């Protein structure tokens with residue numbers, strides 16, 4: 172993509188710029204894009220011969236959105252069936268899912284397991300349109316943990332072997348028991364190009380055999396996973412719901428808690444003390460509550476779903492009250508990906524609009540240690556930009572319905588959507 176935009180200049184003028192770091196708007200701003208990056212952000216007028224000029228007409232200009240919890244390979248909600256599919260088919264489906272995410276305004280996504288370096292490189296090379304992709308590789312799970320997808324009747328070692336090791340992508344975990352195996356599993360994800368390490372630190376909804384309130388991995392195993400991630404200058408993100416599972420994970424050094432629905436005040440304080448981020452994924456519970464029964468989910472899975480869904484907004488309240496940074500995430504599967512932007516609406520019940528927006532830009536970039544490149548409109552950052560109708564300070568309806576609210580979208584200096592005319 173870089174080659175296609177090299178030397179090309181775009182000037183966006185009269186924009187009401189969202190300063191994501193300080194969660195405020197700056198009217199009358201001019202942004203100069205050169206190639207794939209932002210060259211200048213100024214309150215003065217700028218002209219350049221040959222440049223494309225975009226008149227924002229006072230509209231709000233946002234950094235490209237970031238969804239910090241997606242699974243781009245989740246073409247189906249049936250994760251076991253998905254694991255049996257050829258990697259080529261899953262890859263082709265993932266390219267469609269990614270294209271749709273980009274067209275909803277997400278110029279970057281953090282994959283919470285499943286996607287690999289091949290999908291990342293394909294997007295970078297422009298083989299298809301999609302968000303910048305930060306991959307975790309396989310999720311790391313103990314035997315019987317959240318990413319051990321073997322049905323109960325199956326015996327023998329190794330979830331991945333059972334599900335055909337040739338598949339290569341999918342949401343089936345790398346099963347690791349004991350510190351040595353955990354280290355090897357993390358190193359394997361590092362070797363194959365992971366940007367962050369995903370560990371399953373507690374029970375889950377979509378898995379067949381683990382209680383929601385249980386903990387997974389020993390403290391030594393959790394610490395080993397974090398140590399190996401940090402040895403490669405990466406960090407660990409942990410799937411966890413219960414106070415016990417969340418507390419153990421952050422005390423072991425995990426950087427972000429994924430979901431976290433069951434946390435209380437005390438757990439939020441522990442998260443704050445350890446500098447952890449919370450990545451709630453509320454839209455997936457709303458989607459599954461609507462559709463889980465029809466999709467054939469078992470009674471025990473639907474029961475677990477009911478337990479977490481009712482507590483999701485409270486978890487965000489507790490996190491905010493204690494000053495834990497809250498990041499935008501969704502965690503949708505299959506056809507439910509269409510609900511990605513519904514997350515903006517759901518969060519509006521407990522977070523002011525600008526805070527939600529900051530969580531989908533600046534705070535998400537900080538979590539990913541990428542704030543020099545994404546999540547803000549500043550000199551040197553990628554030219555990932557959105558022009559929207561309406562006033563995001565009052566409500567985020569324009570992002571909840573991007574087909575109407577997003578008027579112009581640029582990613583890395585390349586125009587993706589232009590509905591300004």
Ligand SMILES: [Zn+2]
Nearest residue numbers: 240242283502
């Ligand atoms: Zn997930």
